[in-house]
Amino acid sequence: MGARDNQEIKIKKEWCKGCGICVTFCPKQVLGYDDEGKVAMLDSENCIKCGQCEMRCPDFAIFLGGKE
Amino acid sequence: MGARDNQEIKIKKEWCKGCGICVTFCPKQVLGYDDEGKVAMLDSENCIKCGQCEMRCPDFAIFLGGKE
Amino acid sequence: MNNPIVEKYFRMDNLPHIWCPGCGNGIIMLALAKAIDSLGLDKDKVCVVSGIGCSSRAPGYLDFNTLHTTHGRALAFATGVKLANPELEVIVISGDGDASAIGGNHLIHAARRNIGITTIVFNNNIYGMTGGQYSPTTPNGDLGTTAPHGNIDRPFDIAQLAAAAGATYAARSTVYHANQMEKMIETAIAHKGFSMVEVISTCPTYYGRKNKKGSAANMIAFLKDSFIDVKVAEKLPEEKKAGKFLMGEFKKEEGVVEYTVAYESIIERLKK
Amino acid sequence: MNNPIVEKYFRMDNLPHIWCPGCGNGIIMLALAKAIDSLGLDKDKVCVVSGIGCSSRAPGYLDFNTLHTTHGRALAFATGVKLANPELEVIVISGDGDASAIGGNHLIHAARRNIGITTIVFNNNIYGMTGGQYSPTTPNGDLGTTAPHGNIDRPFDIAQLAAAAGATYAARSTVYHANQMEKMIETAIAHKGFSMVEVISTCPTYYGRKNKKGSAANMIAFLKDSFIDVKVAEKLPEEKKAGKFLMGEFKKEEGVVEYTVAYESIIERLKK
């Protein structure tokens, strides 16, 4: 817990190439796509902030960042 | 026996560079050098025709050949 | 708004990178940055060297002393950098073709010398930059633009080859196993001597499409399913290992004197 | 009056050869001729290829189709010869420098492809032709003209490196063990696939003199005393193995499809 509480998934759409890797490997399946085929957070409630999306996004377009 | 009986050590002096390898590894120590430092058969009686000299002469200067 | 690791270690002006959607290279590059961060290295003392290829474009994005050389020669350039200034932490990034085709000789010799360079091979099993020719790691039977009738070459095991040549640290991971990979890279950089981390990456564009491997995510899922750690494999029965590939740490030899250290001791000796 | 094997397989006009007194190269060359004789090969169908170096002068003395190429490239030329005409028995003769320094990449790739070439490395642990610079097999600590303060490189184990790269036959012998060596060469040539016989040779002129190894005969006696067969070594206690070097057959893998055979099957397939 701790640190993760202050974190949330951030998406940098300009960099997302819509490859779908994060969507596929999100253990909670909380990610999906927007109209342009780019990643979108569909269900932030259920995100466990495991960071697997960040770890495997080849384009640094999704990551856990500090809550603003 | 057999084949070896008709064989004897032959020396091609022109090719011998006097390296001493055959002399050193002859199990019967029957080889030595002539005046020019080239190989010489000193004791053909005791040669067992094992062919080790031929096998290790880098210059093909000593070998078992048919008796003439 | 950016990933802080990215902001800290990347040249933001050069991003986004040129790689295709789903290309695994970015995953490795991020893991590398994280490993460097964990080690707390001084950015000014890190030098990243590459050859030519898609993967070899990585140094352009990384905010260190970076050197993009000629095809296959990264390790030869890196050897010069490291020997001339041993205080630099020298990391080589190389594609499978760059490292093991044209660059194979430099790889085995750097390994033989045990020079303190960490080589990370971005192995996508194909020549990406030139559009999909088979590489020394393309699996036998697979297609490439220069293997239209199926590849008859047998693939190298790059990590094992490096180990046989003398690398004192040799490991393999995949872009699926990004966390493990990051740890390996960290270990490799910390290692004193030549270290090799081969990372199985994905090229959905050339290798994937030609060989009908599905989407980038499919290709990564395949890595998840087909690679098992050597340590695990040791305990598995043969039938469970069939069709599987090995990853993990293959070699970790401590105490072998590193090349530039050996050189410095000559200099010291001559001073007397 | 000549050794009949020499008369049959050598170009008599070119003998005596240029090698120094006591140089081991002639011993290997004779063993090669004997091996070829035992196999009863058609001289017209044998092609011997070399690079550049003292040892690489060997093909000039051998009465086959012979090709003396550029430094390090023998295996690349030989690969072309073999693939273009698989009915030729292709044998590569290469020095340790030629095969494993500048030619290291071609070695590991020919091994990887398992192409039906037999490579015989005349390993004298030094660059002979250029007068005694250290090579990738010069023992650590030894002297060479370019290692005046002692060699800090670590040596390759060429036979094992070839095996790791994919050679399906890999063995090592010495010029002392000429009979065993001859048998290995015979086995290697008969082997279907890439085969490597590394032969430890002697260079009394450059390596020997610089490193105070005594006469040629002394150097060969050292080989006798310090090399033990892997099979024997397996049964020896550790202390008896200390300071010893291994020789023998390290790898013999049957049934891996040879490269030119694989290619022919593509041609056959396309005919349908």
Place this chain on the structure above:
Amino acid sequence: MSKQTEIRLTGSGGQGIILAGIILAEAAIGEGNNAIQSQSYGPEARGGASKAEVIISSNEIHFPKVQEPNYLLALTQVAADKYLAEVNEECVVIVDSAINVPSTVKAKKIISIPILKTAAEDVGKSIVGNIVAVGAITEITGVVSRAAVETALLNRVPKGTEDLNKTALEAGYKLALNR
């Protein structure tokens, strides 16, 4: 046809711009004309603006690159922004209707038609946008005949996709006719 016709096709990498050019060029030579098709490669070819060129003439064609296009096709905004600026008053511009054409563009005519939408919605596969474009260009330029284009098309598309591609081509004809 005495003077040569120069066509520049632009869009993004992956849109099949080069294939479109090849089909037009092959159609032209099928009718006994000369044709040259060329393109620019580069890492930018992945993403960014991509360009293919076709020159068709009954005479010999020397310089193989388009100098002043008689026709410019643009399928993406990025491509349009890059290449529209270079056209002169003799040029007929064909753009996908999603594209915003600045009023400063000098051109003989600007034809805006829903190429990509037609591919995606009417033909049912957005990937055949390039072929819809070929149909439209064939119709608009008249530089190649429908028959020649069809032969070239069938020669160049993967087996099994012939029908899909012919549908796309025809949709392109229609788009041009009914604009």
Place this chain on the structure above:
Amino acid sequence: MSKQTEIRLTGSGGQGIILAGIILAEAAIGEGNNAIQSQSYGPEARGGASKAEVIISSNEIHFPKVQEPNYLLALTQVAADKYLAEVNEECVVIVDSAINVPSTVKAKKIISIPILKTAAEDVGKSIVGNIVAVGAITEITGVVSRAAVETALLNRVPKGTEDLNKTALEAGYKLALNR
């Protein structure tokens, strides 16, 4: 000394012909003259005839190779056979006494002295034949002084062999004087 002195030293590889040349050249520059020493390399350098050349002059030396030797040393029959044929009437030839000099040789003088035998028997090491030769040449040519040759010798031979080499040098002087 106004014209330059050209010396050709010949023998077989391993006889130390090059070292002999170096010592002579170094002695010359030690006295303020100019000198060039050169040799031919090659696989033949192992066995076969070997050659070293020295040119000494008080002026600048341009062409670095001996054109017409003023002095020729030959230590082996093979070398003599090869190089004697090239000398002219101005040349002083110095040969080991084991060598057969054909009567056809044109030379100013032929000096036959037992260089190798002296080394082997008197000095006790056949390996210093080259140094005996240097001594003889010094004496015969007068192109360098004894003192200069001695300095050069000590500078060039391995530590620990100084005495042996000085003995050889002196044996050479004597050979030349007592011929």
Place this chain on the structure above:
Amino acid sequence: MSKNIKLMQGNEACVEGALYAGMRFYAGYPITPSTEIAEKSAELLPTVGGKFIQMEDEIAGIAAAIGGALTGKKSMTATSGPGFSLKQENIGYAMIAEIPLVIVNVQRGGPSTGLPTAPAQGEIMQAKWGTHGDHPVIALSPSTVRETFDLTVRAFNLAEKYRTPVMLLTDEIVGHMREKIEIPEPGELEIYNRLEPVEGETYIPYGVREGDLVPRMAAFGSGHRYHVTGLFHDETGFPSNSTENAGFMLDRMMKKVEDNLDDLIEYEEYMLDDAEVCIFSYGSSARAAKTAIDQLREEGIKAGLFRAITIWPFAEKRVKALAEQFDNIVVAELNLGQYVYEVERVVKGAAKVSHVGKANGDVLTPAEIAAKVKEVL
């Protein structure tokens, strides 16, 4: 459309031409913009019983191709800039060992990795001087796709006839553009095969028989056991240090080119008869020059073109004659000045020689050439 008329890339036409000429062996390493030559060879060679191999690098590529050639197979390797540099050592080997071989260089933007996907004509001088030592050179450069086919055939013919490597210097433009090509029928173009040893005669591997141009070449495995080396060698093929022999052998090799200029040199002249200025160009740039000439003539300026097809040996005699005829020669090439050196050398001041070129990744345009012509007039 006739069965033989096709829309084809220059690189593909190169492979088609090679197969037409009888290529049965290809070894190389991929590099943009030559890769299609490897790819097409990989696809087609096994269909005719030939072999393709992708080697570990360019050095190995040419080495294996030489090996293939020695077994009697017509062999080719292709590359671009960096790979051409790497092949230089073995190009020299093929020259001194007299190996028939075709080496294609699809030129791109250099130096070094430079501008890998951009066109250039930057290896004109490297083709002549790139390998160490003195050596004979034959190099050809096509302007069109059909000519790429034809010159590949010719490169093989010359390689076989002269027993020497022949270079085909094409470029990214000609290599990648698609153009109409009519593939000749089998038999339409002459095909030359190396002469083999005469049966019954003693084979002297590097001796030239009376009436022959070069030594006859036995295939390895054909029963003539001989030696091939990159050292200077005598007629027997064995190494020789003799200066007489070395002088003789190298002279013979140089002369096989120098004495046969008429057979080797090809060029095209376009509207040169009535011209007042001569543009000198080759390869893709010559196409821009032709368009420039058409445009200049529309403006009333009578320009004409000399297009070198054979790059090496240089068309010295003809260019000298042109220098007498014209006051101005404008050399148009896609580099910062290479072939212009040779033109200047040969012209010896008889005409003013100007250069128009660049090396920034862009093509040389008709407008730039026309502007230069106007400037010098």
Place this chain on the structure above:
Amino acid sequence: MSKNIKLMQGNEACVEGALYAGMRFYAGYPITPSTEIAEKSAELLPTVGGKFIQMEDEIAGIAAAIGGALTGKKSMTATSGPGFSLKQENIGYAMIAEIPLVIVNVQRGGPSTGLPTAPAQGEIMQAKWGTHGDHPVIALSPSTVRETFDLTVRAFNLAEKYRTPVMLLTDEIVGHMREKIEIPEPGELEIYNRLEPVEGETYIPYGVREGDLVPRMAAFGSGHRYHVTGLFHDETGFPSNSTENAGFMLDRMMKKVEDNLDDLIEYEEYMLDDAEVCIFSYGSSARAAKTAIDQLREEGIKAGLFRAITIWPFAEKRVKALAEQFDNIVVAELNLGQYVYEVERVVKGAAKVSHVGKANGDVLTPAEIAAKVKEVL
């Protein structure tokens, strides 16, 4: 004998000169007749805290030397013919990435393995054209052992000043002969060190500051993190495909040589003032030419010598002037005709240019040169 007067081989003098200039890194691969340079460097470098490494081949040799140079060390590599061919790709890299580096080629008999122990001057043109693409070239060639020392120092100075690889073209004769040399005292010769970034200013790795000749060069590890590539790059060092940028950058690199000919070009003239014929030579052949001149003058023929010390860039202005002054220029070089091409080009017919040379393993003799002079007079 003064402590600084020595009998020394050219190859040794090269290493002594390199150390005098500040060499601290050497990487190479042995090859006759350059090997002594490696051997001497191996021996001496660690005694001054420098590093020597024998790499796996020549390609790796130059690569490692470039790597060393990037850390701020003055670096050198040396080779001969075949190795020079192999280094070509990375020579181009050093040019486009602007790496100060000294590349020594001790020329021997080519092509290919050729005559490995024989002298030659066969890489004069390869030095200029051997790597692919357009690029600037600086090459120097010494005639004596002392000059080998001096020109090695100069090569380092020019490399540092112009941020470019500089080639030293020596040959088997100069490399292997022993000659009297007086080693200069420290401080006697000027030593140039590359300019480093100005503290406090933003460092623009490939931007030229006002008043500077070339971009300043930061050592890797010195705190300026920048990117080096063999692709065309802009001022920032990062790759750029812009044709404007490529044109600008290459132009700047070419100009650093072209605009500084006076600084770069060195030559010697020997008895040229009153001469009726000009011999043009360089390196070891120029020594034969001097002897030939002495001999010719004894016969009453007034010959003189122009000896090129800087081989590239070419002394165009001076040679043009000589062509006005002399009816005959005889180019004497140990090859079949290389530098003579450049002389002919520049002379533009103003003088008759003849060539005397050979490539058979032998040296060019005074007699041969004298005979040629008499023939043309």
